[in-house]
Amino acid sequence: MSQEHDPYQVVNPATEEVIATVDLAGPAAADAAIARARRAFESWRNVAPGDRARLLRRFAAEVDAERESLAALEVANAGHTIGNARWEAGNARDVIEYYAGAPERLFGRQIPVAGGLDVTFQEPLGVVGVIVPWNFPLPIAAWALAPALAAGNTVIVKPAELTPLTALRLAELALRAGLPEGVLQVLPGRGPVVGQRFVTHPDVRKVVFTGSTAVGRSVMAGCAARVKPVTLELGGKSANIVFADADLEKAAATAPYAVFDNAGQDCCARSRILVEASAYDEFMDRFERAVRGVRVGDPADEKTEMGPLISAAHRARVASYVDGDTEVAFRGGAPEGPGFWYPPTVLAPIAPDHRAFTEEVFGPVVTVVPFRGESDAVRIANATEYGLSGSIWTRDVGRALRVARAVEAGNLSVNSHSSVRYWTPFGGYKQSGLGRELGPDALHAFTETKNVFIATEE
Ligand code: NAD
Numbered sequence: 185m186s187q188e189h190d191p192y193q194v195v196n197p198a199t200e201e202v203i204a205t206v207d208l209a210g211p212a213a214a215d216a217a218i219a220r221a222r223r224a225f226e227s228w229r230n231v232a233p234g235d236r237a238r239l240l241r242r243f244a245a246e247v248d249a250e251r252e253s254l255a256a257l258e259v260a261n262a263g264h265t266i267g268n269a270r271w272e273a274g275n276a277r278d279v280i281e282y283y284a285g286a287p288e289r290l291f292g293r294q295i296p297v298a299g300g301l302d303v304t305f306q307e308p309l310g311v312v313g314v315i316v317p318w319n320f321p322l323p324i325a326a327w328a329l330a331p332a333l334a335a336g337n338t339v340i341v342k343p344a345e346l347t348p349l350t351a352l353r354l355a356e357l358a359l360r361a362g363l364p365e366g367v368l369q370v371l372p373g374r375g376p377v378v379g380q381r382f383v384t385h386p387d388v389r390k391v392v393f394t395g396s397t398a399v400g401r402s403v404m405a406g407c408a409a410r411v412k413p414v415t416l417e418l419g420g421k422s423a424n425i426v427f428a429d430a431d432l433e434k435a436a437a438t439a440p441y442a443v444f445d446n447a448g449q450d451c452c453a454r455s456r457i458l459v460e461a462s463a464y465d466e467f468m469d470r471f472e473r474a475v476r477g478v479r480v481g482d483p484a485d486e487k488t489e490m491g492p493l494i495s496a497a498h499r500a501r502v503a504s505y506v507d508g509d510t511e512v513a514f515r516g517g518a519p520e521g522p523g524f525w526y527p528p529t530v531l532a533p534i535a536p537d538h539r540a541f542t543e544e545v546f547g548p549v550v551t552v553v554p555f556r557g558e559s560d561a562v563r564i565a566n567a568t569e570y571g572l573s574g575s576i577w578t579r580d581v582g583r584a585l586r587v588a589r590a591v592e593a594g595n596l597s598v599n600s601h602s603s604v605r606y607w608t609p610f611g612g613y614k615q616s617g618l619g620r621e622l623g624p625d626a627l628h629a630f631t632e633t634k635n636v637f638i639a640t641e642e
Contacts, residue, residue, distance in 0.1 A: 188212055192345055192372070197263035197492045198483055198523045204261075206348050209373040214381040217371050221311040221338040222387045224366030229308050229336040233287035240284035240334060242361040247277040250357060254322065254350055256484075261349045262321060263491040263524075265483045268446060276326035276354070279606045279622070283330040286627055290335060300639040306631040308336030309413070310389035313382025315375070315403070316351065317395040318344035318494050319449040319546075325351050327610075327621045328392040328415070329368060335630040337390070341370045342379055344395075346494055348372040375399065383407055390414070390630065394451075397544075397570075397615050404618070415619035415629050417451065418612060419544040420572030423565035424454035424601070425555075425587065428463035430577035431599070436470035439550075440478050442575060442601035444490050444516075444528045448502075448548040451616075452573040452595065452603045455545060458561055461554040468513070468532070468552065478516045478528050493524040493547060502526055502547030505540040513552070542568065558583060562590045571613030573603045594620070 188210040193202045209217070231239070247254070254276070255269035264272065292304040314328040321343055329339045343351040348370075355370035371378055375395075382388045383406035393403045394417040407414040424442055426435045442454040459467045483491035493499045506512065506529055516528035532552035534541050541551045555561045565574060573595040576587045584598045592613045595603040604610060604622070611620040619629050 190374070194261060194346070194349060195495070196260050197494050200522045200524075204349060206352075206372045208345065209371050209378050211377060211381060214371065214373060214378045215385070217340050217369050218311060218381070218385050218387050220366040221340050221369060224364060225308070225310055225338045228333075228338055228364065228367050231336075233290070236287040236334065236336070237284050239362050240280055240287075240330070243358050243363060244277050244281035244284060246357040246361045247273065247280060247354070250353070251277065254353060257349050257353060258322060259483050262318065262347050262494065263483050264446060265488050265491050266486060269483075272320060272322045273350075275604075275606060276322045279323070279326040280330045282606050283334040283627070286331065286334040287336075290627065290631070292633075297637065299641050300637055302635065302637050305634045305636065306335070306627070307634050309630060309632060310337060311387055312337045312339050312390045312392065312630065313379075313388045314339060314341045315379045315382065315391065315393045315395065316341060316343050318347040319446060319451070321347040322350045322354070323604075324394050324417070325354060325370075327606075327626075328394075331621075331626040332390075332392075332630045333363075333368060335627050337630055338367050339369070340382070340388075341368070342373055342375075342382065343370065345372070345374060379403070380406070383412070384410070386410065388412070392629075393417070400617070413629075415621065416617040417610075417621065418572075418615060418617045419546075419570055420451045420453065420612065420616050421456060421542070421544050421568045421570045422452060422454045422573045422575075422593065423456045423458050423591070424575045425458045425561050425565060425577065425591075426460065426463065426467060427561075427576075427578040427580070427583065428460040429579045430463075431579070432463060432467055433470060434599070435577040436467055437474050438601055439471055440474050440516075440528060441489070443550045444475075444478055444548045447490050447493050447526070448550075449494060449498075449546050453546075454573070454575055454601060455550050456541065456564075457550060457552040458555050458564055459552060460561070461556050464554045471530070471552075472514050475514060475516050475528050475530055480516060480518045480525070480527065482519075490528065490548065493526050496524055498547070499524045499526055502545055502549060505543075505545050505547075505549055506531070510534065510538065510540060516548075536567075544570065558587060562587060565591050565593075569615040572616035573597075575601050
């Protein structure tokens, strides 16, 4: 196999059938794409703000029109439930539409100085390389490409090897919407080949990486060698903290979906449930009923709540966390036969140093531990290298705020598990990442501030 011809079979994780073959790019194709993006940048940065905005709105409209087919493609490629896949396609549309409002609003400042006029400009960086994981192929690509394009950059997206299909479709829709050739490219390829080229190529001026903390660290080190800016969205081990005064029925009924959604392959998964000791037994009773009720099966079925894992290798990795010594408190069901199925699994009690409690499992496995009082809850929640999201369940508003301020994580919810809105910032503390996506601040991750002084003295 030559490095420039690398056919990759894309598999449906619910059936194990090959659904497409995609040619993965080698180093020469990556360099050619970067050169195309570099050329396209010269004209894209000069497209009038109103025209850039109009093109992005048309792009959002194309995505909207294809929502159903994009969702079906994600069900087949990633095993996402149809309900989730529809939300994801709608989220990609919303993010593009939201940042379509940015080109005419990318304000600089006028700063008072003596002897002249001082103004700042928010200027695009150039070519942006976006490296996407397999767990949310569409939204994660959109979260980076939309603000990057709006700010006047050109973009190359490298989807994960396992899940390139919806991103490839997105590139077609961009062209159909009228975005000029080379402004948005999607280049399937292997991480160490195409992803690394984004890191090392001098014409790629920014890398957005979403994926594991281990690879993110190496991407950051590579970018450091070239002083290249990088946004990192990495792993998580988030806490779902349930106080005894909470609505226990609601907390227990929603807890499975906060960790088993997308079969646990979610960086925001609340995979450590911390329950106040005095409510532990009552919570576990209700939680067991809720876990046994999670509907696992054919992701195309509208009633399904959890699909398969992404691959056989990933399933083996998830299963390795549930070893002989671990206490399985209870489990949900999963289909037999083809497909990379794994049942929702609850581990309790669990030793604080057990790797299922300390590492990101990225599958439908949750650990439950009791705590005694507010400070104990915060201590356990923060006893991790990660800091992405988390939930706090209590009826005491003061406590909710105290704990929300004390937990070291970027996205917290009180009496809810929602972490993602396209118009609010998203990102991690500690080793969960660097920088913020979404919301009003993301544009600054794709611009340089230029300061210009104009003398007025004769
Ligand atoms: P991964 O790190 O293995 O791969 C992510 C991407 O990086 C893929 O496109 C891969 O091809 C590429 N890659 C691999 N090696 C590379 C290298 N040496 N140089 C450049 N690119 C390389 O992660 P994954 O298994 O695809 O995704 C799961 C991980 O992603 C989990 O840890 C999860 O928590 C994390 N994640 C984080 C967020 C977030 O927003 N914080 C969102 C989704 C997923």
